Amino acid sequence: MDSAAADREQTSPQQDVEDVTAQDPTDAADGSDPDGAGADRQTSESVAAADAADASDEESDAEDDDSDDDDDSDSDPLETEGEVAADYLEELLDIADLDGDIDTYVENGRAHVSVITDSKVLVGADGEVLEALQELARLAVITETGNRSRLMLDVGGYREQRRKTLTDLARDAIEEVKSSGEPARLTPMNPFERKIVHDVVAEAGLTSESEGEEPQRRVVIQPAD
Structure with a gap:
């Protein structure tokens, strides 16, 4: 073997190593897409899928809100009056530390609220306190609904x-x-x-x-x- 051939055999492995190490490691790991275009496409598709899912959730929430609005619109205004007044009176009973159950119903085109209690404190002499409470309950309804109220209040069966x-x-x-x-x-x-x-x-x-x-x-x- 001549000296030139020997030199070629000795230098060939080193050149192979240099050729390998000179390559971009990412190219070796992703030889099919050296520019990362495939990864970009995958990311874009994931974002698009997430956006579609969010849009679907928003539409579902909007439908639920519309359904709630429909339920509210179907409610009887007189029943709403009774509920608003009952909430107001229940809070008043708690503040005054008085016991009593509250019942609501609609009769003869009016909302009625009845406080079931043995206490006469909320009735007063000749029903004066009761009349004042009725006006306050009506004001609570007006404040909440914006509509005039003809609600009737009874306490302890006085009326x-x-x-x-x-x-x-x-x-x-x-x-x-x-x-x-x-x-x-x-x-x-x-x-x-x-x-x-x-x-x-x-x-x-x-x-x-x-x-x-x-x-x-x-x-x-x-x-x-």
């Missing part, structure tokens, strides 16, 4: 008992008017009480009217023509 008392009072006055032929002027009453008397008088076939100014406004029962 129901008062209804019976006024019905008996009206019937006695009706008999007096029929026998005397003269009008009968009753004691001053609040609007709720006057309405009860007017209804009883109408059932008896007579007429009645209210006269005076609050809080001295009263019912006058007129004799038959």
Whole structure:
């Protein structure tokens, strides 16, 4: 073997090593895509898939919101009145440290709220505290809904008992008017009480009217023509 051939055999392995080490390691690891274009495509596809998933979630949330809005729009305004007033009164009972259950219902085109309790604190003399609470409950409804409220509040069955008392009072006055032929002027009453008397008088076939100014406004029962 001549010296030139020997030199070629000795230098060939070193050149091979230099050739290998001169290559970019990333090229060896990713020989099919030396510029990383495949990785970029994979990342873009992942981002697109994630965006699509987010969009789907947002659409689902929007549908849920629309469904909630539909449920709200279908609710009875009078039932809403009762619920708002009940929440207000429940908070008031907690503040005053008073026991009582609250019931709501709709009757004769009005929302009714009844506080079931043995305490007379929320009724007051001649129902004055009850009337004030009713006005506060109505204000709570107006504040919450923006609509005028004709809500009726009862506490401890006071109004129901008062209804019976006024019905008996009206019937006695009706008999007096029929026998005397003269009008009968009753004691001053609040609007709720006057309405009860007017209804009883109408059932008896007579007429009645209210006269005076609050809080001295009263019912006058007129004799038959």
